[in-house]
Amino acid sequence: MNRNKHLLLWSSIGTLGLLIVAAVQENILKDWRRIQAAASTIDGPIDVRLRQVISPDLKITDRCVSCHVGMAPGEEPAVDGPTLATTTHPPVVHDPGEFGCTVCHGGQGRATDMADAHGDVPHWPHPMIPLQYAQAGCGTCHTHVQVPRTERLEEGERLIARYDCFSCHRIDGRGGTLRPGGVGGMEGPDLSYAGAAGHDPQWYAKHLQQHEAAEDGVWKDSFGPIPDDDLRTIDNYIASRVGAPRLVKAKALFHSLGCRGCHKIDGVGSNDGPDLTRAGDMDPLFVDFSYVEGPHTIARWHEEHLRDPAKIVPGSLMPNFGLNDDQIELLTLYLMSLRRSPHPEAYWPKDRILAERFGEREFGTDGGTLYGTFCAACHGDSGQGVRYPDTVPFPSVSNPDFLAVASDQFLIDSIRTGRPGRRMPGWNEMLGGLRDEEIEELVRYLRETGGVKAPEVDRTEPRWVSADWEFGRRLYDNHCGSCHGPEGEGTEAPQLSNVAFLAAADDTYLFETIARGRRGTPMPGYRSGSPIHPALTDAEIEALVAYLRTWEK
Secondary structure (H helix, E strand, O other): OHHHHHHHHHHHHHHHHHHHHHHHHHHOOOHHHHHHHHOEEOOEEOOOOOOOEEEOOOOEEEOHHHOOHHHOOOOOOOOEOOHHHHOOOOOOOOOHHHHOOHHHHOOOOOOOOHHHHOOOOOOOOOOOOOHHHHHHHHHHOOOOOOEOOHHHHHHHHHHHHHOOHHHOOEEOOEEOOOOHHHOOOOOOOOOOOHHHHOOOOOHHHHHHHHHHHOOOOHHHHOOOOOOHHHHHHHHHHHHOOOOOHHHHHHHHHHOOOOHHHOOOEOOEOOOOOOOOOOHHHOOHHHOOOOOOOOOOOHHHHHHHHHHOHHHHOOOOOOOOOOOOHHHHHHHHHHHHOOOOOOOOHHHOOHHHHHHHHHOOOOEOOOHHHHHHHHOHHHHOOOOOOEOOOOOOOEOOOOOHHHHHHOOHHHHHHHHHHOOOOOOOOOOOOOOOOOOHHHHHHHHHHHHHHHOOOOOOOOOOOOOOOOOOHHHHHHHHHHHOHHHHOOOOOOOOOOOOOOHHHHHHOOHHHHHHHHHHOOOOOOOOOOOOOEOOEOOOOHHHHHHHHHHHHHHHO
């Protein structure tokens, strides 16, 4: 009987003790309570209470502002106390009090413990985006459109400085400062959000009118006529200013390295690699971190994968591009931004509506950006051709000998249909997502890069060769098979038996290619001999073409 009484007594005392500890932890020791208790405004200590942002339309309840008091809407920011409490939100194009915190930053909004709130707990699918990649949160709602390749973006920034736009305008924290003599000083609006808020398309005409009417002062000294090419580049740069300059820089790098040559995003790109449309929304629970050193986070996985793809994903076909640390950080930022909110369309920003409802491109549609976005990874940054370890070489598409014999129609057909069975996909709108006018712009860019005009058509019939194909087979075995493969399958050189290639190539292209060769490559010109191969007559070259045609059947 006494034992039962003692058991009841001590278990009750233990339970009471646990309740007291829990009450102290909940009402005194909570991080947000201590942070608020140590903060104050100019009017004195702030009211210690649970703060939250509620948005019924977005179905969010975020209590992050219980620690980040300075970011709480409708309250006097704390001016003294812990850094968490005193920091105010950087300026953005929308009101954080309307959208809350987790929409952009991830994490677990209803939690009141730091680890839980940041999502650094097992089984939570949306951990907070690391601070260095905070701008990736913009991708939750935004789809920044017409972002050019890095070279064009940097040229736009240089032109902005060269034409002294900073004398009147502030862009991403630069410019608009007073100068000796009173010139400058924010006469014009801040352009840091011009791409998101929109800007007057007639700005240049109006500026030029002001310049011509002025007799002295800033309009006369800091503005003048701008050539059309420079004006287009400047316009493109201003349109890319959306308040997230590092994210735009990251996206521009992605548009320079040919990543869509293997990966699809929002239905545009190749199927050679994984679809990246939701790469930033990967659930850590379903990611293999076996070969990742350091913290097991999605950002860390992307960093290590970009540094050495085959190490993180054994058997990966993605080559090691030798990226430097800054490039890896930028590309990780962009990949982390590839996420999509399920929020009502009424909350969509203008750029997302333009992309998803009106088909506006995320990438610039100038030839250089199109080439950088889709082609550069395989064909080189200037079309010089590339070979990665354990792969068949990708041919040069800017080689002057190639462009001298390839008609525009051949280039268009090759881009549109690709090379079935090879790593060159078809880029028509049904397959890779490129529109006809974009393919034509790519061809124009290749001509411009190679400096070679389209060849003149010297024959009305595309298939004019009539020769002994069996003789051509013997010539092929002697001169071509070692590089192109015994059956034209392409071992050390392009695949000649590819049906799409043979359908696109006319007889003149095949004849002239064999006769001229390709400078800068192992492909010699057979019209003239050399110490390692004899010259072939026109009849012999025609026999070779006739043999190649047999593979069409």
